[in-house]
Each structure stands twice: as structure tokens, then as C-alpha cells.
Amino acid sequence: MLAIGRASFSTCFSGDAMTMIFGIPVQALLGQMLVGLINGSFYAMLSLGLAVIFGLLRIINFAHGALYMFGAFIGYLMLVHLGIGYWPALVLVPLVVGVFGMAVERLALSRLYRLDPLYGLLFTFGLALVIEGVFRFYYGVSGNPYAVPSQLAGGTNLGFMFLPNYRGWVVVASLIVCIGTWLLIEKTRLGSYLRAATENPELVQAFGVNVPLLLTLTYGLGAALAGLAGILAAPVYQVSPLMGSDLIIVVFAVVVVGGMGSILGAIVTGYMLGLAEGLTKVFYPEASNLVVFVIMAIVLLLRPAGLFGRDA
Amino acid sequence: MSEATLHEERTAASVRLERVLIALAILALIAAPFFVYPIFLMKMLCFALFACAFNLLLGYTGLLSFGHATFYGAAAYFCAYAVKDWGWPPEAGILLGTAGAAVLGLVMGFLAIRRQGIYFSMITLALAQMFYFFCVQAPFTEGEDGIQGVPRGHLFGIVDLNVTLNMYFFVLAVFLIGVFAVWRIVNSPFGMILRSIRENENRAISLGYSVGRYKLAAFVMSAALAGLAGATKAIVFQFATLTDVTWQMSGEVILMTLLGGIGTMVGPVVGAGLVVGLENTLATSGFPVTIATGLIFMICVLVFRRGIVGEIYARWLSPGGGRNGA
Numbered sequence: 001m002l003a004i005g006r007a008s009f010s011t012c013f014s015g016d017a018m019t020m021i022f023g024i025p026v027q028a029l030l031g032q033m034l035v036g037l038i039n040g041s042f043y044a045m046l047s048l049g050l051a052v053i054f055g056l057l058r059i060i061n062f063a064h065g066a067l068y069m070f071g072a073f074i075g076y077l078m079l080v081h082l083g084i085g086y087w088p089a090l091v092l093v094p095l096v097v098g099v100f101g102m103a104v105e106r107l108a109l110s111r112l113y114r115l116d117p118l119y120g121l122l123f124t125f126g127l128a129l130v131i132e133g134v135f136r137f138y139y140g141v142s143g144n145p146y147a148v149p150s151q152l153a154g155g156t157n158l159g160f161m162f163l164p165n166y167r168g169w170v171v172v173a174s175l176i177v178c179i180g181t182w183l184l185i186e187k188t189r190l191g192s193y194l195r196a197a198t199e200n201p202e203l204v205q206a207f208g209v210n211v212p213l214l215l216t217l218t219y220g221l222g223a224a225l226a227g228l229a230g231i232l233a234a235p236v237y238q239v240s241p242l243m244g245s246d247l248i249i250v251v252f253a254v255v256v257v258g259g260m261g262s263i264l265g266a267i268v269t270g271y272m273l274g275l276a277e278g279l280t281k282v283f284y285p286e287a288s289n290l291v292v293f294v295i296m297a298i299v300l301l302l303r304p305a306g307l308f309g310r311d312a
Numbered sequence: 313m314s315e316a317t318l319h320e321e322r323t324a325a326s327v328r329l330e331r332v333l334i335a336l337a338i339l340a341l342i343a344a345p346f347f348v349y350p351i352f353l354m355k356m357l358c359f360a361l362f363a364c365a366f367n368l369l370l371g372y373t374g375l376l377s378f379g380h381a382t383f384y385g386a387a388a389y390f391c392a393y394a395v396k397d398w399g400w401p402p403e404a405g406i407l408l409g410t411a412g413a414a415v416l417g418l419v420m421g422f423l424a425i426r427r428q429g430i431y432f433s434m435i436t437l438a439l440a441q442m443f444y445f446f447c448v449q450a451p452f453t454e455g456e457d458g459i460q461g462v463p464r465g466h467l468f469g470i471v472d473l474n475v476t477l478n479m480y481f482f483v484l485a486v487f488l489i490g491v492f493a494v495w496r497i498v499n500s501p502f503g504m505i506l507r508s509i510r511e512n513e514n515r516a517i518s519l520g521y522s523v524g525r526y527k528l529a530a531f532v533m534s535a536a537l538a539g540l541a542g543a544t545k546a547i548v549f550q551f552a553t554l555t556d557v558t559w560q561m562s563g564e565v566i567l568m569t570l571l572g573g574i575g576t577m578v579g580p581v582v583g584a585g586l587v588v589g590l591e592n593t594l595a596t597s598g599f600p601v602t603i604a605t606g607l608i609f610m611i612c613v614l615v616f617r618r619g620i621v622g623e624i625y626a627r628w629l630s631p632g633g634g635r636n637g638a
Contacts, residue, residue, distance in 0.1 A: 123609065125563060245559075252434040297442075
């Protein structure tokens with residue numbers, strides 16, 4: 001034991017100093033942390049949308065992963081069939097997915113508010129199956145590559161690691177989206193209506209606020225966030241009909257850990273669990289799929305209401 | 313779920329009618345393998361027991377588990393492994409699968425009952441996904457191939473299960489025992505407490521019941537019975553694969569229960585028959601099963617929340633008759 005310890009100690013200080021941490025090359029460590037941060041960005045954006053929808057509608061949107069996939073696919077199809085590039089898609093995709101979400105809310109979800117919230121979960125589960133099934137039927141299960149926009153191609157050498165520009169952009173963009181949504185809800189008049197309606201919809205309605213419209217807009221906003229996450233993800237992951245369904249379950253675990261009481265909590269938990277996953281990939285790759293769920297189980301044992309949660 | 317399940321006060325006539333129908337149904341199941349493809353019937357019976365076990369939790373305790381595939385699939389793995397690699401007889405394999413599912417149910421239930429309502433469902437889903445990833449990596453599940461070529465063997469060392477009819481009547485017996493167990497649990501004092509938790513958890517707490525323990529007990533029983541179904545399935549089809557532990561499988565059992573009627577004894581059986589039949593039909597038509605499943609989910613939730621059997625009870629067999637239906 002001592003000999004091994006000394007050997008690693010000496011390699012640490014001979015030659016390339018500072019390139020190993022706990023016997024792991026710094027490059028690999030930072031690389032996986034970046035991957036973790038990217039995943040965390042998507043966890044954060046999706047759990048944020050789930051929290052916004054749940055806050056007002058009391059519905060867990062199982063279709064969130066499907067809407068994310070829907071967004072990525074619309075972006076891909078617009079590029080292939082209409083020649084609409086990444087930057088216009090960044091605006092158009094959330095609009096399309098948002099309008100689709102509003103239509104779903106008007107036609108179906110609005111009929112479920114008086115019922116047990118579990119019916120909302122079951123309905124959106126069915127919706128997710130249909131959306132996924134349609135894309136699977138027409139496009140198969142294989143992934144379709146979406147090219148990184150030319151402005152963000154290539155990478156930057158940060159001295160300690162090589163950062164692909166697009167990945168840096170995803171992290172920045174997701175931070176902007178998360179902070180923007182947080183500001184919208186906490187600091188604007190519309191956001192104050194939304195928060196008030198979360199607390200007491202009847203009273204807000206009595207003050208002359210159109211609560212049903214607010215519900216529709218909220219679901220639309222949540223859907224648009226999922227669509228935006230989808231188009232941001234398209235150049236990172238392959239665009240495939242299955243990209244949403246596995247992700248949504250991890251995001252559910254994120255939501256359980258963070259608790260849905262706070263928007264900020266959802267965002268912070270998303271990034272933290274993404275990083276935890278990235279780090280696990282370095283030290284114990286076999287467990288990287290499991291780590292988010294293990295953290296969820298530990299949080300449930302120690303703090304059942306979630307890290308930021310008020311128990312619902 | 314209370315809105316869909318409030319049809320327990322029934323007339324004496326409806327109870328008598330129900331008994332006659334159940335007797336007829338059992339006779340039909342005994343005669344069925346002589347007319348219908350037995351493998352299809354056995355698949356249906358396994359799923360029907362699975363759905364009944366699930367309904368014990370959703371319909372009578374009000375807990376929506378999105379992770380029941382874990383118990384079904386895990387029991388299939390345990391049973392298949394014990395029978396194939398250790399050479400255990402089929403009945404021992406099935407008992408091992410059932411016990412294993414109960415242990416997993418204890419662990420998952422212990423974690424999940426710490427939160428209520430929608431969180432409970434999300435936790436069960438997440439833990440089931442964790443178990444799925446575990447199965448993908450664990451060596452004993454043989455990965456993508458699954459455990460194949462499980463021998464059916466001889467039941468109690470005497471009855472040769474390779475004979476299709478023997479196998480069928482064994483599955484039918486397991487199914488009837490399982491459903492009878494659900495019926496006994498639901499109609500026992502214990503079952504009444506479960507219903508009171510479903511209707512009003514806070515009131516049950518204030519009456520002095522330790523609700524958590526009752527929920528956990530119901531969860532373990534439901535898991536064990538789901539395991540019984542899964543282990544039996546492994547013997548019938550002679551394999552255990554990853555398909556049985558996916559979240560799609562958890563969704564399927566929810567669909568069967570919802571379609572047939574949440575909180576009815578017969579509903580899940582009817583639902584399982586319809587879903588398995590539909591899947592068999594669609595398999596040859598080329599129309600994707602996921603789309604059909606998703607559409608049925610949406611339609612059921614929007615217009616048909618009591619399910620088929622639940623609607624029949626509400627319209628024709630409840631004291632109010634058709635007046636307060638729909």
C-alpha cells in the first residue's frame with residue numbers, strides 16, 4: 001500500500017505537475033465535468049419547465065420529454081425540408097412547440113383540473129407515447145445528425161482544456177434561459193399574476209385576471225421551454241425519437257431531489273446533478289447511469305421534502 | 313382516484329349477478345384452451361394477474377406506482393435464473409421470484425411512501441428506471457439477450473409442463489389463486505383500512521392508523537403478486553428479458569387497469585385481455601402499438617375514467633341505476 005501510495009505521489013510531482021488529480025488526468029476530469037455541465041443544463045431547463053407547469057396547473061407533464069424531442073425534430077425538419085437554419089429555428093421552434101402546448105391545454109388538460117392530479121399525469125403519459133410513436137413510425141429509431149452552426153463550429157483552447165464552442169454556448173444559453181424565466185416569474189407583473197394564481201386561483205380570478213388564459217399561457221411557456229431545450233440539444237446529441245423518454249425520467253428524479261416548490265431550486269438541482277453524473281463517469285463509470293437515482297434515494301431518506309421543497 | 317372508484321354500495325341483485333358471471337367466466341377459462349391458442353391465453357392470464365396486483369395498490373389504496381415493471385421483470389429474472397442455472401423445479405423458481413419481488417417492493421415502497429401523490433409516482437418511476445439500468449449492466453441478466461431457454465420442467469416432480477394443456481391449467485390455477493388473494497385482501501379489515509387511506513389519508517391518520525405501515529404492506533403485497541405473475545410468465549415463455557423491466561411495461565399495466573376499471577375486481581382482467589388482444593392484432597397490421605396505447609390512454613382519461621367495467625357498474629348495477637351514470 002505504502003509503495004503504491006509513494007509511487008503515485010512521485011508521479012504527481014515529477015514531470016507534468018498538476019496534470020493528475022486522484023490518479024485521474026485533469027483533462028479527462030474537466031472534460032467529463034463539461035459533459036456533466038451540458039447534461040445539467042438540459043436537466044435544469046426541463047425541470048424548470050416542469051416546475052412552472054406544476055406550480056400553476058398541478059399537473060406533472062409527462063409529455064415534457066416528448067415535447068423536447070418534438071422541438072429537436074422540428075428544428076431538424078425545418079433545416080432539411082425548408083432550409084431554415086439554426087438561428088431562426090431557435091426562435092421558431094419554441095413558438096411552434098408553445099402553440100402546440102397551448103392547443104393541448106385548451107382541448108384536453110383544461111378538462112382535468114378538477115380531478116385528481118394523477119389523471120393529468122396519465123393523460124400526458126399517453127400524449128408522450130403518441131408523439132414518440134408518430135416520430136418513430138415515420139423516422140425510425142436511428143439518430144439524425146444536426147450540424148453545429150458555422151458561427152459556433154470549432155473550439156477554444158482554454159489553456160487547461162479544449163472547449164468546443166457550441167458546448168460553451170449551450171451552457172451560456174441555458175443559464176440565460178433559466179435566469180430569464182426566473183426573472184419573468186419573480187420580477188414582472190405577469191409573473192406576479194402567475195404566482196398569485198398559484199396560491200389562490202379563485203381570488204385572482206375575482207380580481208379580474210383571466211385565470212384560464214393564464215393557465216393556457218403557462219403550459220405554452222413550459223412547452224416552449226422544452227422545445228427550446230430540444231433545439232439547443234439537437235447539435236449536441238443526435239436527433240432521435242427516443243431522445244426524450246429516457247431523459248424525462250432522470251428529470252423526474254431531479255425534480256424529486258429539488259422539490260418543485262422553488263424555481264431556483266429546480267435550476268440549481270439540475271446543474272448539480274448533471275455535474276455529479278459527470279464526476280461519477282470519471283471515477284466509477286458503471287454507476288454513471290444510476291447516480292442521479294441513488295442521490296434521489298439518499299435525499300428521500302434524509303430530507304423527504306427535497307432539498308428546496310416545501311412538501312406538497 | 314376516488315371519483316372513479318365510488319361504486320361499492322351495490323344491490324343484492326348485482327352481487328348475485330356478479331357471482332354467476334364469475335362462475336361462468338371460470339368455466340369459460342377452463343374450456344378456452346380447446347378453442348383459442350393456449351399461449352395467447354397464458355400471456356393474457358399472466359398480464360391479468362399482474363394488472364390485478366397493480367390494482368390492489370392503485371384501486372384500493374390510491375397509490376399510483378409507475379414502477380411495477382420492476383417486480384414483474386425482476387421476478388421473471390430470479391425465477392428464470394434459479395430454474396435454468398441452479399436446476400430448481402418450476403414451483404420453487406416461482407416462489408423465489410415472488411419472494412424476490414416482495415423484497416424489492418419493500419425497498420422501493422419504503423422510499424416511495426415518504427412522499428405523497430404525484431411525487432410517489434415519480435419516485436417509483438425513477439427507482440424502476442434505476443433497476444432497469446442495473447439489469448442492463450448486471451451479468452446474471454445476460455444483457456440484451458436475456459435469460460433464454462429456461463426449461464419448463466416438471467411441476468412437483470410429477471406434472472410435465474412441456475405439455476401445453478398442463479402448462480395452461482397450472483397458469484390458470486396460479487391466476488385464480490392470485491386473484492383470490494387480491495379479493496381476500498381487499499375484503500378483509502385490512503383492506504377496509506386501505507380504502508379509508510385512499511378516501512381520506514388525514515382522517516385515517518387521525519383515527520390512529522399508522523398509515524405508512526399500511527401503505528408499505530399494501531405495496532409489498534402488490535409487488536409480490538406482480539412478481540408471481542412475472543415468474544409464471546418466465547416459465548411459460550421460457551425466457552426473461554429487459555422488456556419486462558422497462559417503463560413501457562409499467563405503463564402497460566396502468567393502461568390495462570385504467571381501461572378495465574380502476575378499483576374493480578374484474579376490470580383489470582378485462583383490460584388485460586383487451587390490451588393483449590389489441591397488441592396481437594396490431595403486431596400483424598403494421599400500425600405502431602405505442603400510438604394506439606397512447607391514444608387509448610388519452611381517451612380513457614378524458615371521457616372514460618371509470619373504465620369499461622366501472623362504467624357498467626355505475627350505469628346498471630349501482631343502486632342509483634342509470635340516473636347518476638357518467
